[in-house]
Amino acid sequence: MFKQLKLLDQAQVNELRAIAESGKFVDGKISNPFSKVKNNLQLHDLEAYDKSSKILHDALMSNREFNDFAFPEKIAPPLITRYQPGMHYGIHADSAIIPLPDGPIRSDLSCTIFLNGPDDYKGGALHITQGEVGLRFKGLAGTAIAYPSHTLHEVEAISQGERMVAITFIQSRIPDVMKRNLLYELNEVAALEGLNMKHENYTRLQGVQYNLMRMWMDGPR
Template sequence: MNMYRLFELLNADQVARLRALAHGAAWVDGRISNPTNTGKRNEQIKDGAAREESGTIIAKALGANPTFNDFALPVAVALPLLSRYSPGMGYALHGDNAYLPLGKVTIRNDLACTIFLADPASYDGGALVIHSGDVRASFKLPAGHAILYPANTPHEVEAVTRGERLAAFTFIQSRIADPAHRASVSELGIIARDEREHVSPAVHARLLVVQQNLLREWGDAP
């Protein structure tokens, strides 16, 4: 079962606006949000108007995206944050924290999402590498595309050697904590949606019944 999902999230106008906000924004050392991690070498946008607008653009796009909602089954989504990597910067192999404070509440961190904003030809290095046992999967997606993956998966950002890697990231609490269970439920929903015109109404209804019953079995209480 596929534990991660790639999808197109932002259109050209949204990418252009986010790049403009990044160009005019103030930046801080990325370790401000994880000061004990010496392997984190990047910058993130400073709190303020540009941070709020950029995060809101991406959050609204995620909320309106069927692939994101079908796969993540989100309960809560952290406000997305812009990050950038210049030559020599990278993020060593790490795992994300299990719980994250969001204002007055704390969420369980089930999924991470990286949104690529720079043209991949404009920089060298900077790939997101996800580790699963002996397997290393490398991702360097077109601007406006995103990847969802379990937050408990070890991952890294390879050092940039040319240009600038501009991206955004966020974390999601899902209705289902277990990655394999979540993938099964989301896959059933996607199949039901994609095959609706090719199967009888009764078969379509049965698929949805199975999906919803698994959600009852594995999902968190509202």
């Protein structure tokens, strides 16, 4: 259900941080004015937003691990957000439908891209509920975590420093999370072990992969 990725190199991280430093940020409630749990800042500068979202979108679409895991059909333009001391984002599930200028998308997966490191701030973990335990993520700069949008999650309060991340939402060609995960695991096994199999057995395995994709995918656009 969760996938950690090495997404950006240091040059890309530096460029995104420079864009953020020169851009204007406003109260994050501008995009969700009725939220009682959102307390952060988000980039509100069209030129900076266009430039940063293209870098991030291109990085996601060129990342093989991300594509193999998410089966992306549409991706919302990633948005840089900041958390300073006292800020947090209380527990919530992401909206099922994300309105965009080109038309709405369904949020099957959410993705957080870390633009600074875990030593740059105290607190601020991404906490995703998993039963009674939950999982906490504070990734290295340039890494990302993708997770199902329906899960309850929060950004814990910052007590020191600043947390800078980008967030986006993905509409998958395989909406069902269980089917998506099963096909991902099957594809991974085929990629890792296919060359060790007899050719006729590997061919049969490929047939299963392709037929499941035909059954479960929304279809190419």
